Amino acid sequence: MLLKLEHVKKEYDSFKLDCSLEVKKGQVTGLVGSNGAGKSTTFKSILGLIFPDEGNIELLGKDISAITASDKEEIGVVLTEANVCEYLTAKDLIPIMKAMYKDFSTEDYMDKCKAYGIPLKKIIKDFSTGMKAKLKVILAMSHNAKLLILDEPTAGLDVIMRNELLDMLRDYMENEERGILISSHISTDLEGLCDDIYMIANGKIIMHEETDVLLSEYGVLKLTKEQYETVDKAYILSSKEEKFGYLCLTNQKDFYMENYPEIAIEKGNIDDFIILMEKGVRK
Amino acid sequence: MNLIINNSSMTPIYEQIVSQMKEKIMSGQLKPDAMLPSVRTLSKDLRISALTVKKAYDAMEQEGYIVTVHGKGSFVANVNPNLAIEEKQKEVEKIFEQGIRKGKECGMTKEDMMELFDVVLSDF
Amino acid sequence: MKGLLIKDLKIVASQKRFFFIAILFSVIFAWTGEDVTFASTYLVLIISMLTLTTISHDDFNGGMLFILTLPTTRKIYTKEKYIFAFLNLMLGALCSILVCVIIGTIKGSSIPWAAIISSTAGITLAMGFMLAVTIPLEFKFGVEKGRIAMITAVAIIFLVGAGGYKLLTDVFHVDLKSTVAELISKLPSNGQLVEIIIGSLMFVLLLAMLFVSYLISNKIMKKKEF
Structure with missing residues (x-):
């Protein structure tokens, strides 16, 4: 089990989250729901950016309160609201990532930037939305993480770029030890990628089913x-x-x-x- | 592996994989002991979920078309030629069934149908 | 920690132009001005502000969310900021002394060591105080509101200080200036020793301010939701 949420609750003025879900090794799990359904709140809880009122979160077999900095090398994250330090260039990030992650591969990173048209010497702030989104995903996949946690990684991408990115994720999953939790409001993206899908609405999981069953039954x-x-x-x-x-x-x-x-x-x-x-x- | 998946077909995707692979095995396009692509690779190539592919492989293994060696991968089994014939017969049976059901729906008797069957058969 | 320090250095490096202009100005000030100490205060001020620049860049467009998903923790992040702030203060002080001495040497005038060092030490301590107040405020209220809170805080401290001084002199009729002068005159007459004592006291005071501020920031960061 890579990730397990048990009745993670968080209450805001006009919103109440109560979410349980699991991501298993070798699987891609999707989370779909409209804007404001609770996807981001769920992701932020998993990453310890906000503190749930109740419930348990187990990340890589550990309670999240016990997660250390080096444990975080095992996860790769893309959050919609989060952006890479935008006053830097893609090249500036190399020594930073190298100091952060044991398994960061400079060569692989440079190759991917080249393959996906990411300029190395341009200030990230001046990137297009698509370029920023791609860079975020490349970074998340650059250090051999066991679990990718991707909140709307395809947001702001056109159809061709979305497919490129989904193919990157499929490549990543060829290693059976890995797993992905991904959310999107474009569900066709998830149909061809996820092994199972959770549907969230008004902070609650209203459906959980294997993609195959969803599509065939x-x-x-x-x-x-x-x-x-x-x-x-x-x-x-x-x-x-x-x-x-x-x-x-x-x-x-x-x-x-x-x-x-x-x-x-x-x-x-x-x-x-x-x-x-x-x-x-x-x- | 050249499989064509029709995403808008009413036939479940895993059944599409199974039937097309069986076809390839029976026709000799896939020889015994040939290695099949891994679940993840095939799912990547077809852009479908890995569980769907796994389901298809499991079904084929149960029917004796392929063998999965843990840690090594899946291979085409030595398919009994009778199995192939049996399979074809099943398909024919299914089509007959459909015909008979249609016939009954429009009120044909057993004799009417036998007669019709002879007529069609004599054309071959 | 190392990664975060590299990140901050990269941010500073991306401000190269700003940096050069600052040095250029300080050189001009030192060259043309009668008072060489103005240049030194200016340089310490500019360089120590770099810490705040990195905080606002970290905060820009969800940057903090990104940083906290890296293999680091809130605590490490906070600690790194204070180490960076301290390094900047020291670097600022060093640069300011260097500029004054170099310019002084080139101009061939005698170098007012005492003035340079005391003004540098004074401004370094003042900037250290400013950072110790501002950093926790920026963590608590965000960069925008944090700045406003900082200005307000400094104004309040100034008013309290000025009010207190007025209260002491006008109401209680204590002559603060002569008291201090008296105190200083009572100190041992060995000048160098006094300077060393005052210098190390200032240094300890600087470290203490930053440490207390770090403890407060740590508490704020621990509870903060992003």
């Missing part, structure tokens, strides 16, 4: 009002009223395909599921 039913009245709702997780009738999220689309061939059933994607779970009436 979940589906969206489009029902008329009459169909909605008669259909067996045993496998309906959430429904939302629409002009034409109801949209329903099911975790057993085969059941409905076999028993109700007349119903319109869509495979759906994670975005549809999020909308239905968040905006619909949950069972």
Whole structure:
């Protein structure tokens, strides 16, 4: 187990977090949810940047209060709000990283900067959003960390750059000892990368499922009002009223395909599921 | 490994992998003892989750198409030719089943269907 | 710690131009001015401000969040800032003495050692005090509000000091100036020894101020949420 959160609670004026999740070795775990759902609060709690009111966080097998500076060499972090010391250049960072991490590879870092078009001698403050985002991910992956903790690493990137970055993460995972916790509000990014996905809304985890199950067994039913009245709702997780009738999220689309061939059933994607779970009436 | 994954198909991705790999094994494109790509590599190449690939490999192993040696990787098994034939027969059976179900839906009797079957068969 | 120090040095290095201008000005001051000590105070002031520059750069655009995710801790970060502040003060003092002496030598005038050293020591102590007050305030309230808090704090201290002085002289009729003069005249007449004692006392005072300030900052940082 690389990371384990047990009912981590944090209360703000108008927001309450209560989050439990796990990241296992060899796995990529995703956290999806809309802005303000509690993703950043969760990440900051894991990293000890804020102090939860209650609950346990175990990072690399240790309670986070016992994490030392050298333990942190084992993690690579990207936070949306965090930015590399922006008055420096990418080259300035080399001796700093070298002094910080035993396993930092200057060569690898320079190669990656070159490959992803990061100028070494330009002040980071003057980088484009995309360049900054890429640099952050390159830094997180530069020191052989066991666990990557990535909060919205693809934010601000265009589709091509996002794919490049996701490929970088896939390369990183070829070493089985590693694991990744990643959040994104672009769920298609996560569909092809994560092994399991947590869905968070209003500070609570409302769904946890293997990506494979989500994509093969979940589906969206489009029902008329009459169909909605008669259909067996045993496998309906959430429904939302629409002009034409109801949209329903099911975790057993085969059941409905076999028993109700007349119903319109869509495979759906994670975005549809999020909308239905968040905006619909949950069972 | 050249597999084509259709992300918008209703067929689950792991089933798509299984059926395409079986196809390659049966047709001899993948020879016995050939090493398969690792779970992570294939997941990277296909841009799908590693668990999906693992599920596919597990399913194929259970059916005896591949063998996984811990720490070494997965290899194509010495597939019994009968297994291949059996597999094909199963597919044919499935298609017959579908036909019969359709027939029943539109009220055909057993005799109607037999007759139709003979007609179609005589065309070959 | 080493990584953080390198980071701060890199930040200072990125301010090269600013640095050169500061030295240039101090040289001009020392060259043209009658009073060579003004140049020395100026240089200590500028160099010790570099510590605050690094704090505001660390704070810029979520930089602190990044730094704290590196293999370091809040405690190490705080400690490093004070070590850096101390090094800067010493460097400032050294530079100021050097500039004055070099310029003095070139100009061929006699070097007012006593004036240079006492003014440097005085400004170093004053800047040390300023940093000891400002650093914890900036940690507590952030850079922007911290600066305002610092100015307010200095104003209050000044008012209290001035008020206290006025209170003593006007209300209690204590002649502070002559008391101090009397005290000094009572000191042993061996000048050098006195200078050494006063010098080391100032040094100890500087260290003590920074240490107390460090303890306070450490407490603030321990509780701070980012």
